[in-house]
Amino acid sequence: xxxxxxxxxxxxxxxxxxxxxxxxxxxxxxxxxxxxxxxxxxxxxxxxxxxxxxxxxxxxxxxxxxxxxxxxxxxxxxxxxxxxxxxxxxxxxxxxxxxxxxxxxxxxxxxxxxxxxxxxxxxxxxxxxxxxxxxxxxxxxxxxxxxxxxxxxxxxxxxxxxxxxxxxxxxxxxxxxxxxxxxxxxxxxxxxxxxxxxxxxxxxxxxxxxxxxxxxxxxxxxxxxxxxxxxxxxxxx
Ligand code: ADP
Ligand code: ADP
Numbered sequence: 001x002x003x004x005x006x007x008x009x010x011x012x013x014x015x016x017x018x019x020x021x022x023x024x025x026x027x028x029x030x031x032x033x034x035x036x037x038x039x040x041x042x043x044x045x046x047x048x049x050x051x052x053x054x055x056x057x058x059x060x061x062x063x064x065x066x067x068x069x070x071x072x073x074x075x076x077x078x079x080x081x082x083x084x085x086x087x088x089x090x091x092x093x094x095x096x097x098x099x100x101x102x103x104x105x106x107x108x109x110x111x112x113x114x115x116x117x118x119x120x121x122x123x124x125x126x127x128x129x130x131x132x133x134x135x136x137x138x139x140x141x142x143x144x145x146x147x148x149x150x151x152x153x154x155x156x157x158x159x160x161x162x163x164x165x166x167x168x169x170x171x172x173x174x175x176x177x178x179x180x181x182x183x184x185x186x187x188x189x190x191x192x193x194x195x196x197x198x199x200x201x202x203x204x205x206x207x208x209x210x211x212x213x214x215x216x217x218x219x220x221x222x223x224x225x226x227x228x229x230x231x232x233x234x235x236x237x
Pocket of ligand 1 (some may be wrong): 011016017038042
């Protein structure tokens, strides 16, 4: 469902982010991408969602090239892909509910969602998403009044409200303590199992990858140095 074909990414300053990557992710997989800082994990996720353009190669999402897509087609492909970041990326002064409703923006004209109110179906979806990550009681709290772990669960709820088929999580637990890390990883895993959402998670620590993922992709200097089931992953990164 996600296919990277000979993908390279060279940044404007000539730094190589990815060097000739070939990877395929199947529907429903829970994959951890591991590697030291600077290995290319973030570049990989940003390439899949086309938050930046790649320099060479092609990336297919359900058979459609996101590399060459434009306008409406690009928006339709992106609707299926939800991003989760280390820094949560919520609108801090807005309510939790409004942050989750932001996941619905791609389903409406821009004007409607900036100035208007969302249809009831969207609000229902948002509440359902909040319930799924056990944070329903915070719906009307301001996002910045929540703990880090709660904010990350709001970000997960936003992706659920988006009805994304793919979750790309870029070091989602890097700024969380061990207990909250477990809660957020448990949520991601449960959602993957219950809804079959293809999940790719960048992780700094291999032990977390082992605990949660079924497949580990190891990156080093922009290249895939390991790709296989968790049981075969060694501590070498
Ligand atoms: P990771 O997520 O594994 O820490 P990154 O994908 O962020 O790795 O980085 C891969 C390489 O690309 C590193 O050498 C990094 O310095 C470089 N890089 C990342 N973002 C940029 C950028 N915007 N401009 C230039 N180089 C970048
Ligand atoms: P507004 O911020 O539009 O004045 P209200 O004061 O009526 O909203 O309601 C408070 C909160 O209710 C909003 O901040 C938002 O989180 C939520 N809300 C309820 N229904 C909707 C909806 N249909 N669209 C957007 N937000 C809604």
